Amino acid sequence: MHSFAWWPVVAIVTIATFTDLRGRRIPNWLVFPFMLAGVVFSPWRYDWQASAHGFGWHGLGQSMAGLGLGLLVYGVMFFMGGMGAGDVKLCAAIGAWVGPVQLLFGLVATGIAGGVMVFCWALMGGFFIDLFRSPGKEHGVAGLSGSVRSNPLKRKMPYAPAIALGTLFSFFSLPR
Secondary structure (H helix, E strand, O other): OOOHHHHHHHHHHHHHHHHHHOOOOOOOOHHHHHHHHHHHHHHOOOOOOOOOOOOOOOHHHHHHHHHHHHHHHHHHHHOOOOOOHHHHHHHHHHHHHHHHHHHHHHHHHHHHHHHHHHHHHHHHHOOOOHHHHHOOOEEEEOOOOOHHHHHHHHHOOOOOOHHHHHHHHHHHOOOO
């Protein structure tokens, strides 16, 4: 596990998971200070410094690259309609703390965790078959049944738990 970045990230993804499950939102008061702190403290991370002492521009570059990768990947998914804005900001903030390499591992693990969660969500919600129907007049928007279309909260799955699982997995899967 990477010594510097793990504890604030675990704390934030835990809180984000709780708020997303409870209210289907990841608040800005949680994400923006976390993102800013990730960028501000990155030059002093000894694991990202090119030299052994002092300020490291390399660390700042790593933080900004991670932030940018999170915005790019989840931003595209946001504009495609598959992700909420809070998820995008959370992923960018995590990228600011862990950098692009670890974030990439986390994104792959998040995608796997999210896929499993969607499968379970559809089975438990009783609309698994509806996900595979083609959209049309008889099936409604995106093939979802009337009970799911009429309640937006049933359509929207909180994704912070998948982001949390993927991020935590990235801490244990990368070589030290």
